[in-house]
Amino acid sequence: MYNPTSSTLIIIFLFTILHSSSQQSYLTPITKDNSTNLYTLSLYLKTPLQVTNLHLDLGASLTWVDCTRRYKSSSYKHLLYNETLCVDLNTGIYGNCFKKPGPGCSIDSCEYFPENSVTRQTAIGQIMLDSLAVSTTDGRNPNGLRPIKDYVFSCGNTKLLRGLPNGVTGVAALGRFNYSLPFQLSKTSSSSPAIFAVCLPSSTAGTSGNGVAFFNTAGPYYFSPGIDASKLLIYTPLILNPSRGTVPIYWLPSSEYFIGVSAIKVNNKSVKLNETLLKINESGFGGTKISTSTPYTVVHTAVLKAVTEKFVAEAKSMNLTATENPVKPFNVCFPVKAIVNTRVGPAVPVIDLVLDKPGIYWRIFGSNLMVRVKDVWCLGFVDGGLEPRTSIVFGGLMIEDNLLQFDLAQKRLGFSSSLLLKSTNCANFSFTSQN
Numbered sequence: 001m002y003n004p005t006s007s008t009l010i011i012i013f014l015f016t017i018l019h020s021s022s023q024q025s026y027l028t029p030i031t032k033d034n035s036t037n038l039y040t041l042s043l044y045l046k047t048p049l050q051v052t053n054l055h056l057d058l059g060a061s062l063t064w065v066d067c068t069r070r071y072k073s074s075s076y077k078h079l080l081y082n083e084t085l086c087v088d089l090n091t092g093i094y095g096n097c098f099k100k101p102g103p104g105c106s107i108d109s110c111e112y113f114p115e116n117s118v119t120r121q122t123a124i125g126q127i128m129l130d131s132l133a134v135s136t137t138d139g140r141n142p143n144g145l146r147p148i149k150d151y152v153f154s155c156g157n158t159k160l161l162r163g164l165p166n167g168v169t170g171v172a173a174l175g176r177f178n179y180s181l182p183f184q185l186s187k188t189s190s191s192s193p194a195i196f197a198v199c200l201p202s203s204t205a206g207t208s209g210n211g212v213a214f215f216n217t218a219g220p221y222y223f224s225p226g227i228d229a230s231k232l233l234i235y236t237p238l239i240l241n242p243s244r245g246t247v248p249i250y251w252l253p254s255s256e257y258f259i260g261v262s263a264i265k266v267n268n269k270s271v272k273l274n275e276t277l278l279k280i281n282e283s284g285f286g287g288t289k290i291s292t293s294t295p296y297t298v299v300h301t302a303v304l305k306a307v308t309e310k311f312v313a314e315a316k317s318m319n320l321t322a323t324e325n326p327v328k329p330f331n332v333c334f335p336v337k338a339i340v341n342t343r344v345g346p347a348v349p350v351i352d353l354v355l356d357k358p359g360i361y362w363r364i365f366g367s368n369l370m371v372r373v374k375d376v377w378c379l380g381f382v383d384g385g386l387e388p389r390t391s392i393v394f395g396g397l398m399i400e401d402n403l404l405q406f407d408l409a410q411k412r413l414g415f416s417s418s419l420l421l422k423s424t425n426c427a428n429f430s431f432t433s434q435n
Contacts, residue, residue: 024189027137030056030211032201033165037295039200040165041172041213044133046073055164057117058292059256060173063181064114064125067104067155078106079127086110104155112154117293118163125155139220142433148188152179175255185215192216194408199426202400211426221403224428229403233414236355243284259413261288263354264307267314271306277391286391294395298384303391308332311379314349323376330378339377344420346370346377365418368398401425
């Protein structure tokens with residue numbers, strides 16, 4: 001006998017199975033290199049699969065790997081200049097190689113401009129496709145590797161690795177571009193969102209110091225002891241900078257992530273700033289971006305002067321006196337013995353970044369402001385000069401142990417502020433597989 005209730009339950013059950021199988025979430029570990037204070041993302045590449053360590057670059061368009069040295073894989077493919085994919089990449093360049101054919105060397109190839117955003121060096125490299133594998137996740141643990149065919153990346157060279165973290169063989173691109181790592185992973189299943197989150201570790205490389213990047217999921221993101229950091233997020237719009245980056249593809253907008261900082265406060269006291277510096281002009285200058293390719297926060301000279309003067313004044317009200325001779329490249333330092341340590345780092349004035357609305361602000365505590373140099377704590381702000389392309393560049397120190405979610409579909413950034421406030425940190429994700 002026909003039972004409509006049972007039929008409905010079966011349909012719902014089948015839909016749930018199909019829906020859950022069509023969306024796949026991924027994760028990769030992140031480590032911090034103590035010689036460069038930069039970050040490394042690890043994934044699997046080639047056939048047979050090999051662990052591949054790449055510098056994590058939030059602003060890069062396309063992943064690149066050094067193909068000139070010991071690149072061995074049975075599954076790599078070259079991309080011809082007249083193929084649809086090359087046209088879609090919109091590079092506008094192609095070339096030939098007259099050496100022995102192999103990885104990074106072919107005739108009539110589609111080419112790209114791999115960039116080292118630390119040294120600002122670029123090169124010309126051929127586009128390749130190869131097998132990739134990334135760990136799947138439920139937000140609590142890794143659940144085994146999933147292979148992905150024909151991952152698109154560019155070939156770099158050994159010279160282009162200068163200045164990057166030790167042991168890396170290229171750059172993992174997480175920028176706003178249709179073929180960056182987050183966008184390519186979002187295309188692996190029909191309903192995966194173009195969304196990813198990063199949590200940079202504050203400790204140096206090692207098992208206990210792994211941070212984590214999540215892909216294709218708005219959460220949950222669980223950190224010990226059972227804290228879902230996705231529930232801590234505050235959102236602000238991501239702003240598109242219309243100008244190009246340093247890579248000379250003139251017709252493409254910047255793939256870097258900008259947010260709208262409208263004001264800065266120190267201990268809830270407003271800093272007097274030239275507000276035009278906080279906005280991006282028609283030439284792409286000014287504004288505020290987030291970068292993992294600079295260890296500290298780099299700011300326009302006028303912004304640095306205003307912020308440090310207010311910071312020193314507020315520190316004085318806390319009985320903290322700046323040293324007469326700060327350690328370069330920093331402008332303000334304090335004796336270590338004068339500063340109390342708390343669960344959110346050195347007890348110094350907090351800095352608030354007021355965002356798109358007066359009530360929306362990102363509070364920065366001592367752990368994300370201060371750099372220990374021998375017997376002093378220094379404010380981790382560096383002078384970027386009088387004519388920088390970007391007025392404020394938030395470097396790695398400012399975003400360590402903060403969960404940042406980049407929602408590319410809704411064009412917004414979610415930020416948690418310091419996870420230390422919740423007695424956890426980015427190294428508290430469990431990489432113990434449940435399978």
